[in-house]
Amino acid sequence: MQQDELGPVLTRAARRRTIPRSVHTLITIPFSHYNERARWGLQRFGIPFRERAYMPGFHVIPVLLATHFGRDGRADGASTKVSTPVLATEDGLRLCDSGDIVAWACQQRGDSTMIPNEEVRTLSRELSESLGAHTRRVGYGISFDGRAAATIARTTVGPAQALAWRALQPIVVRGIHRGLGVFPARVERSIARVREIFAQMSSRLADHAYLVGDGFTLADLTFAALCVPVILPTRDEGYHGGLPGVDAASPRGSAFAHELRATPAGQHVLRMYAKHRNEVVKPP
Secondary structure, X not given: OOOOOOOHHHHHHHHHOOOOOOOEEEEEOOOOHHHHHHHHHHHHOOOOEEEEEOXXXXXXXXXXXXXXXXXXXXOOOOOOOOOOOEEEOOOOOEEOOHHHHHHHHHHHOOOOOOOOOHHHHHHHHHHHHHOHHHHHHHHHHHHXXXXXXXXXXXXXXXXXXXXXXXXXXXXXXXXXXXXXXOOHHHHHHHHHHHHHHHHHHHHHOOOOOOOOOXXXXXXXXXXXXXXXXXXXXXXXXXXXXXXXXXXXXXXXXXXXXXXXXXXXXXXXXXXXXXXXXXXXXXXX
């Protein structure tokens, strides 16, 4: 999901809670870029969690159960109340937004470096709103074919779910394409928009190593995570979310990824994965 500002649930409840010794549960579509943002934030701060991974469509019932049939869910311009990720903490808090999950992880560890100022929060929110839906549409439109989806299912979810996905994949994919607007004309517009945003971020990085200030922040994490469907980082490059790597995508998807990788913004994404994806910040 998109929103980066701390929502009412987070501001009322999470600030007075401390992380329990037990393990939290993160409900995901494992290859989703929004889910990658949440997972990255939790892992960066060493927050213990178990991931319950589902293929698209199969996640709906678990999310409904976790959010009291949507009462604790959140919807915005790109997501619904049954979207992932959902973090269910052991003390009953439900966070249904990837930005909120990262902010919560920062709070639990008393870290202020990831969100040091309003500029970081604003840029992260703007990237979520302007980039996330477009990279997702491009990914579904030109990068992932049926073979790739079957491979993702085999490698990221259990065998029973992978078998069910194999049987239902044509129906589910058609529904995804309708719901996300994965139609040729809209995919082309999204490709153009992604190029525009990469040009803007490249200009921003002309004289700086990071998007805001001199260190890694939520803005860099957000940009790197939300670029996954179009940059297609590999496991060797630091990504472990389940998508096919750049050379395992469709020919057009691979060509577009290589085009973006050659830009300063694309190089920044790869640097963030290489340098920061497996970095764990110790509590102060």
